[in-house]
């Protein structure tokens with residue numbers, strides 16, 4: 001069997017050790033005589049899985065006791081609606097638009113109230129993050145929303161907005177668990193799991209308790225954070241398999257990788273190899289302002305779109321797959337989440353340099 005280096009932005013690579021554990025437990029989980037895919041979500045076996053998964057996330061991300069953690073279907077995109085439906089108590093919210101997903105989140109929120117785009121990096125095609133200390137926030141905004149890592153444009157925040165009395169909401173779909181996070185800076189963090197955590201099919205939300213219980217009566221049951229969180233994500237049948245896989249990945253990050261500070265060091269070193277290479281030659285180009293470069297999604301172009309195509313085709317044939325950039329930006333994008341091994345990046349750089357020499 002030859003596993004490829006998969007640079008997909010999501011769904012994306014999972015740690016091989018985790019896949020092997022899932023494989024070993026696939027037919028019979030523990031002494032249950034059943035697969036996790038088959039068991040009742042009300043069984044003691046699954047109860048053990050969901051409790052362990054929640055506790056594992058709490059420990060790994062250092063989530064304080066006054067935050068609840070919940071598992072939701074509908075992906076991160078459903079969170080774009082759930083956030084305003086539950087949190088827009090003043091009828092207004094501030095959004096910083098730094099890429100495609102924050103733009104979509106702002107558009108969705110505008111269905112439910114007044115959305116103020118208080119900052120945007122659209123003027124330079126989302127190649128930077130606005131200075132959050134210079135933004136004029138709306139004094140009675142219910143919350144401020146950011147997308148912490150811009151999956152498509154390859155940028156990331158170095159500093160996040162902090163306004164006394166206004167909760168910060170962050171979409172961390174593409175960088176959660178890649179580094180430590182100070183949860184206290186946020187009122188709510190959400191992420192789709194299919195980028196850096198688990199297979200597709202679930203989002204996780206971490207919600208400060210004082211923000212709960214404020215949704216209007218007519219908010220659909222499944223769109224109300226309080227419904228799901230009060231029932232420990234068991235109001236209805238939860239995405240059992242995704243919860244199980246999330247638990248395995250969290251356990252792996254904590255106990256095999258040694259926690260998020262270690263993971264962050266590895267991710268920084270991995271990204272440095274690629275950015276250093278990009279900066280060392282003129283054939284490939286990364287358009288992002290250096291200060292805001294993402295450690296997870298590295299975008300680059302070759303001299304022209306036909307060459308990009310040739311590069312992606314030859315790379316795929318050599319075992320480096322899903323390097324084509326998002327249709328909004330073109331070029332290439334290497335998503336190098338936690339599960340991409342350092343040698344995958346080193347080998348990609350070698351391949352890029354061979355390609356450069358052959359085509360310059």
Ligand SMILES: *Cc1c(COP(=O)(O)O)cnc(C)c1O
Pocket residue numbers: 010074075076077078101147149150151171172173174192193195
């Ligand atoms: C992928 C992604 C989304 C969309 O996630 P879905 O689970 O497909 O709804 C939203 N935000 C960010 C930052 C993403 O990377």
